[in-house]
Amino acid sequence: xxxxxxxxxxxxxxxxxxxxxxxxxxxxxxxxxxxxxxxxxxxxxxxxxxxxxxxxxxxxxxxxxxxxxxxxxxxxxxxxxxxxxxxxxxxxxxxxxxxxxxxxxxxxxxxxxxxxxxxxxxxxxxxxxxxxxxxxxxxxxxxxxxxxxxxxxxxxxxxxxxxxxxxxxxxxxxxxxxxxxxxxxxxxxxxxxxxxxxxxxxxxxxxxxxxxxxxxxxxxxxxxxxxxxxxxxxxxxxxxxxxxxxxxxxxxxxxxxxxxxxxxxxxxxxxxxxxxxxxxxxxxxxxxxxxxxxxxxxxxxxxxxxxxxxxxxxxxxxxxxxxxxxxxxxxxxxx
Amino acid sequence: xxxxxxxxxxxxxxxxxxxxxxxxxxxxxxxxxxxxxxxxxxxxxxxxxxxxxxxxxxxxxxxxxxxxxxxxxxxxxxxxxxxxxxxxxxxxxxxxxxxxxxxxxxxxxxxxxxxxxxxxxxxxxxxxxxxxxxxxxxxxxxxxxxxxxxxxxxxxxxxxxxxxxxxxxxxxxxxxxxxxxxxxxxxxxxxxxxxxxxxxxxxxxxxxxxxxxxxxxxxxxxxxxxxxxxxxxxxxxxxxxxxxxxxxxxxxxxxxxxxxxxxxxxxxxxxxxxxxxxxxxxxxxxxxxxxxxxxxxxxxxxxxxxxxxxxxxxxxxxxxxxxxxxxxxxxxxxxxxxxxxxxxxxxxxxxxxxxxxxxxxxxxxxxxxxxxxxxxxxxxxxxxxxxxxxxxxxxxxxxxxxxxxxxxxxxx
Numbered sequence: 001x002x003x004x005x006x007x008x009x010x011x012x013x014x015x016x017x018x019x020x021x022x023x024x025x026x027x028x029x030x031x032x033x034x035x036x037x038x039x040x041x042x043x044x045x046x047x048x049x050x051x052x053x054x055x056x057x058x059x060x061x062x063x064x065x066x067x068x069x070x071x072x073x074x075x076x077x078x079x080x081x082x083x084x085x086x087x088x089x090x091x092x093x094x095x096x097x098x099x100x101x102x103x104x105x106x107x108x109x110x111x112x113x114x115x116x117x118x119x120x121x122x123x124x125x126x127x128x129x130x131x132x133x134x135x136x137x138x139x140x141x142x143x144x145x146x147x148x149x150x151x152x153x154x155x156x157x158x159x160x161x162x163x164x165x166x167x168x169x170x171x172x173x174x175x176x177x178x179x180x181x182x183x184x185x186x187x188x189x190x191x192x193x194x195x196x197x198x199x200x201x202x203x204x205x206x207x208x209x210x211x212x213x214x215x216x217x218x219x220x221x222x223x224x225x226x227x228x229x230x231x232x233x234x235x236x237x238x239x240x241x242x243x244x245x246x247x248x249x250x251x252x253x254x255x256x257x258x259x260x261x262x263x264x265x266x267x268x269x270x271x272x273x274x275x276x277x278x279x280x281x282x283x284x285x286x287x288x289x290x291x292x293x294x295x296x297x298x299x300x301x302x303x304x305x306x307x308x309x310x311x312x313x314x315x316x317x318x319x320x321x322x323x324x325x326x327x328x329x330x331x332x333x334x335x
Numbered sequence: 336x337x338x339x340x341x342x343x344x345x346x347x348x349x350x351x352x353x354x355x356x357x358x359x360x361x362x363x364x365x366x367x368x369x370x371x372x373x374x375x376x377x378x379x380x381x382x383x384x385x386x387x388x389x390x391x392x393x394x395x396x397x398x399x400x401x402x403x404x405x406x407x408x409x410x411x412x413x414x415x416x417x418x419x420x421x422x423x424x425x426x427x428x429x430x431x432x433x434x435x436x437x438x439x440x441x442x443x444x445x446x447x448x449x450x451x452x453x454x455x456x457x458x459x460x461x462x463x464x465x466x467x468x469x470x471x472x473x474x475x476x477x478x479x480x481x482x483x484x485x486x487x488x489x490x491x492x493x494x495x496x497x498x499x500x501x502x503x504x505x506x507x508x509x510x511x512x513x514x515x516x517x518x519x520x521x522x523x524x525x526x527x528x529x530x531x532x533x534x535x536x537x538x539x540x541x542x543x544x545x546x547x548x549x550x551x552x553x554x555x556x557x558x559x560x561x562x563x564x565x566x567x568x569x570x571x572x573x574x575x576x577x578x579x580x581x582x583x584x585x586x587x588x589x590x591x592x593x594x595x596x597x598x599x600x601x602x603x604x605x606x607x608x609x610x611x612x613x614x615x616x617x618x619x620x621x622x623x624x625x626x627x628x629x630x631x632x633x634x635x636x637x638x639x640x641x642x643x644x645x646x647x648x649x650x651x652x653x654x655x656x657x658x659x660x661x662x663x664x665x666x667x668x669x670x671x672x673x674x675x676x677x678x679x680x681x682x683x684x685x686x687x688x689x690x691x692x693x694x695x696x697x698x699x700x701x702x703x704x705x706x707x708x709x710x711x712x713x714x715x716x717x718x719x720x721x722x723x724x725x726x727x728x729x730x731x732x733x734x735x736x737x738x739x740x741x742x743x744x745x746x747x
Contacts, residue, residue, distance in 0.1 A: 006455030229451040233443035287452035287459070290436035 001229070006287060009226050013282045016223060017043070019210040023068040026205050028061045029198065030191035034182045037300050038065065038156065040283075044275035045224050046179025047135050047155040049120075049170075049304065054160060056184050057195075062116040062156045067207040070216035071113035072150065076131075078123035080166060084130035088140040089147070105142060110134050113150055113217060117157040121167040131155070132174045152220045172263070172307055179272040180297075181304035230278035231288040237274070239291050239334055244270040246326035247302060254325040260312035261322055265305040272301040291334065299323050342457040345464065346441060352469040353428055354419045360473050365414040367481035372406035374488020378495035384564040385502040389578070393557035432467040499568035503577075 001009070017039060024035050034050070038061070041048045050058050059075065066073035076087060089108030095101045109115065110131065117131055134140050135155050139148045157178070159170075175181075187195060198205055211219050246253050248264025257264075274289070276297030281289045303319040311317075376399050383395035419427055425442035428434075441460040444453070465471070565574030711717060731739045 001451035001454065003455040003458035006452045010452075010455075231440060231444065231450045231452050231456050233440050234447075235439075235443050284435075286435060286437075287450075287455045288436060288440040290440075292436075 010282055010285055010287060013043075013223055013226055014285060016210060016219075017283060020065070020068045023207045023210055024061065024064045027064040027207050028057050029195045030187045031057065031061065031184055034184050035061065035065075037180050037182045038062075040276055040279045040297070041179045042069075042152070042154050042220075043223055043227050043279050044179055044272070045152070045227070046272060046275065047157070047177060049157050049159060049175070049178040049181040050184060051159045051161055051181065052184030053162060053186070056186065058156075058158045058184060059116060059118065062114065064207040065156075066114035068210045069114070069220060070209040070211045070213040071152070071154075071220065073114045073116070074109040074112035075116040075118060076109045077118045078120050078127070080122055080124060082123045082127045084127050085142075087127060087130045088134060088142055091143050103143070105145065105147065107147070108140075110140060111147075111149060113152055113154060113220075115153075115155045117155055119160050120157040121159055121170055123168065125168055125171070128168065128170065128174060131157075132177050135177050150217065152217060152224065172305070175304050176266050176268050178304065179276065180300040182300065227275065227278045227282060230281050230286075232274060232278070233288070235334075236277075236289050236291060236294065239330055240270055240273050240277070240294050242330040242333055243294065243298060243326050244273065244302070246329045247306060247322060252329070254329055256325050257322055260308050260315065260317045261306055262309045263307035265302045269302050269305045273297060276301050291331075295327055298327055302326075342461060343441065343445070346438070346460055349464055349468065350425055350428065350438075350442070353467065353472055354421070354424050356469040356473045356476070357419045357424075357428075360476050360478060361414050361417050361419075363477045364417075364481045365410050367477065367485040368410045368413075369407060371481065371484035371488035372403060372410070374485065374490075374492045376403045376406070378488075378491035381492070381495040381499070381564060381568070382502075384561045385499055385568065389554075389558055389561055392561045393554050396557045396560060428467055428472065432472055434463055434467060437463060438467065496568060503569060503573060 021032075021035055021039055024039075025032060028035065038048050038050075042065070050061075052058050063073055063075075076082075085108065087108050087110050089106050089111065091103040091105050093101050094104040120128060120131070130140075134149060135153075138151065138153050139146050141147070160167075209216070244265045244267070246264075247257065247261065247269075249258045249261045250264075253261075253264075273294055277289045277293035280293040280296050281287070284293070299320055302323050306319045306322055308317060308319065308322075380396060380399050383392050383399070387395060426439045429436060429439040432438075437456065437460050441456055444456075450456075562574055562578055565577050569577065
């Protein structure tokens with residue numbers, strides 16, 4: 001890639017990102033950091049866990065994103081009686097014109113570019129696992145047959161922080177599959193007023209597609225590939241690795257980390273950290289990652305991967321304080 | 336790989352130039368800062384030397400020495416912190432010039448080529464070379480702030496030196512005599528007439544001699560330094576006078592309790608060596624050696640019989656009367672003699688004694704009846720005086736001969 005092509009690719013990435021963000025922002029009032037984090041995760045090739053109270057605009061946000069990217073969208077409401085086949089699809093007997101019957105695979109809702117897994121913690125672990133396997137492998141296997149999922153495949157799962165009764169908390173191994181966890185804050189007075197004004201009219205705002213529907217998927221994949229081409233020096237890689245290691249209760253970790261953390265972030269967390277940093281670098285128009293990019297995505301990519309001790313709960317600890325301590329330690333070691 | 340190497344070479348060359356220029360400036364900054372600190376501390380030292388007593392000057396000099404050392408350490412640490420090291424120079428320059436990590440990344444990557452965006456990074460790094468050019472990044476070899484500080488320090492030192500004449504102490508009643516060069520005697524006209532009758536010969540300590548009051552190494556160094564500053568700024572004569580005056584102002588040490596001895600008194604003053612006027616000495620010599628000074632040259636223990644025996648050169652009695660001078664005047668009438676260390680080249684003073692200086696008048700003459708002469712406690716000693724002890728004669732310049740003669744004249 002020549003320098004001119006590289007510069008044009010970065011410009012295209014920034015323009016696309018900004019256009020999608022703007023389109024989603026026309027429909028979703030507020031939540032700009034969340035929209036940016038979700039888009040960052042999309043281009044980093046990961047999935048996002050969204051936590052927010054009901055009615056805050058989670059579904060609207062995901063649908064708007066799919067519309068802006070001109071990608072297929074499906075929504076799956078997770079309930080306690082939802083079965084894995086309801087997620088992945090199943091085989092049904094179909095009778096042909098000649099009267100012969102055969103099994104035919106009917107794809108489930110997971111076969112979409114953008115999947116909204118609403119209230120994922122309401123489904124049983126078995127059903128959750130079916131989705132999480134699809135997220136990790138980008139494919140589902142039904143009756144011995146593997147079916148690849150459409151690329152890009154992007155899952156946005158939501159968690160309702162209230163009404164925890166009858167829910168199945170996501171195991172740490174499954175939480176680890178999400179690149180980012182985004183918390184949707186309650187809208188401010190001004191934002192709420194704008195929401196009320198814009199959603200109660202005859203023609204509420206809609207999202208216009210940013211990418212051409214025919215080439216949207218391939219364009220999205222190109223942009224994802226560009227993210228992976230961003231230059232990272234060994235020093236920045238070392239810095240990211242140090243942050244990840246300092247979230248674990250090792251000898252090198254901060255006292256606070258050793259007291260509060262049972263298990264630190266995984267290597268997958270480090271991957272998320274670096275991929276998110278690469279997207280940040282491109283958004284800044286740079287072909288290379290700096291430690292500041294890593295810092296910017298550390299909280300979103302690592303906080304949900306930490307397993308805290310009871311001492312942390314007793315102290316009212318926040319995983320973000322652990323991340324702050326790890327960042328401070330990594331900065332000290334960087335010098 | 337060759338492409339990346341060739342694109343890296345100009346960057347590394349420029350980085351070396353920047354390092355050289357940057358570090359040269361840091362050295363200049365350190366030197367100027369040190370000069371500034373030295374100038375200011377030197378000015379304070381000069382002022383302290385000119386305006387304070389030796390004891391206070393010693394404390395001030397110690398404080399200023401500590402301050403200078405602290406300044407030097409601080410400057411050294413700051414220079415170390417700002418120093419561009421070979422391994423981290425590219426990151427420091429990147430931060431300083433706000434290059435967005437481009438320089439740091441391209442240098443850290445070295446020849447590693449595993450990204451399609453590497454050529455873009457190399458091109459951008461080449462394009463921003465003028466942004467961190469050595470002359471642009473380090474426009475001046477000497478930082479203006481440090482230069483101004485150094486000038487201020489030098490100015491402060493010069494101002495202190497210029498102020499020196501105004502800090503000369505007022506003329507006092509002390510007469511100073513030097514063995515080696517009596518012609519340089521800094522006697523003031525007014526003080527010649529103010530000489531009281533009688534008095535003791537007090538030898539002024541040589542500046543290089545150990546301090547009586549503070550005989551520690553630091554005190555000795557401070558004393559010598561203060562004397563040297565006085566000599567450089569005021570001249571030698573004023574320096575000697577200032578030191579003697581300062582010493583006279585210092586509180587005299589408490590005399591040791593006198594033992595009930597009939598024939599001798601202890602002269603011990605806190606371990607100092609003692610000297611005494613020999614009243615019946617060679618006061619009439621035309622060369623002005625009117626004061627025959629006896630010295631034991633040591634530091635006898637208070638109350639020690641040996642010490643008492645050694646110091647009784649004048650043959651003092653228990654009631655204070657000098658045996659050879661009759662009973663009219665006590666040899667200690669004007670106070671205990673100051674320490675005496677006879678050295679050939681050491682200057683000494685014919686002091687009017689501290690009491691004269693402090694009270695502004697001479698001691699009162701003795702009143703009442705002359706006490707009866709006490710019987711000799713040890714007549715055998717009078718018959719066999721023992722071996723004469725050679726004592727140095729203090730040469731007194733001719734112009735002071737009359738004064739000295741009057742000083743040691745005895746009442747009939």
